[in-house]
Amino acid sequence: MTNVCDLTDRKCKPCEGGIPPLEKEEAEKLLKQLEQGWQLADNKISRTFSFKNYYQTMAFVNAIAWVSHREDHHPDMMVGYDRCRVEYMTHAIGGLSENDFICAAKVDILFKS
Secondary structure: OOOHHHHHOOOOOOOOOOOOOOOHHHHHHHHOOOOOOOEEEOOEEEEEEEOOOHHHHHHHHHHHHHHHHHHOOOOEEEEEOOEEEEEEOEOOOOEOOHHHHHHHHHHHHHHHO
16 A cells, blocks of 8 residues: 555545546556555446444445545445445546545545544
């Protein structure tokens, strides 16, 4: 892990039409700044987090919802009893933006807490 602090210190910026998605090389470079477990595929990044029980899973999901609201950037989440899969993609531009990596880095911090 390198320079996660740089991503977690940043705020998401609105991605409106005209901003191109990140090139694959740029996305791979940012991916290296996240904790292990994040995968890059199909113009999105994703990671599955595991927990001991449903309560811990839901607490994590609610914490992500809080971060998402503050950043105005929302992931897709698939929730099960003891796991949560988080996927980021900037739908407004049809691919990945720096916002996806900023939020993923903040999710990593939540998981370590």
